[in-house]
Amino acid sequence: MGPVARTILDRGPPRRRTAVGRACHDLTVTTALIYLVVMIAVAAVVFLLASAVFGRGEELAPLPPGASPTRLPPEDVTGDDVRALRFQQAVRGYRMSEVDWALEHLAGEVDQLRGRIAELEQEIATRTSAE
Structure with missing residues (x-):
């Protein structure tokens, strides 16, 4: 047998996941999900606060429907x-x-x-x- 085959045989049967390993894996996934949910919640709160403080960035109130800011004098346009x-x-x-x-x-x-x-x-x- 070659060295690779001997190494594989020396290892023995594949290991099964133990209850401790599974719990550790579940804990890691749960922690990652909690971090993700917290980050989304913080981003939403920051967005809402910024929207309330700064608005849409307009300096003037929006025009009523049908109104126009386009103006020209009635006569003698220069x-x-x-x-x-x-x-x-x-x-x-x-x-x-x-x-x-x-x-x-x-x-x-x-x-x-x-x-x-x-x-x-x-x-x-x-x-x-x-x-």
Whole structure:
């Protein structure tokens, strides 16, 4: 026989788990489960305390449903007004109704300005032809 076979035969029959070994194993598993439950409970308490103290991180109260923070003056929109324009963010971008409203408002303002420019150019053309 080789040295490996002799070592296996010298060991004898496989050992059975004793009651003490089983109790020790059960105690280790129970201790690990208790640690896990305690860690989850502590994490939950810390989360709830942080939520109560800090809230959702908002500085202002949320807007009522249907309200919009998007503002433009009713007339004489300037470039600074457009640059300062901000839209409320939704789950996948901006609220389409607010963007549509702002674009419609700006389009009306541009149409009005273009109409006024056309009137003034017509007036200038009639004055120069009369002279």
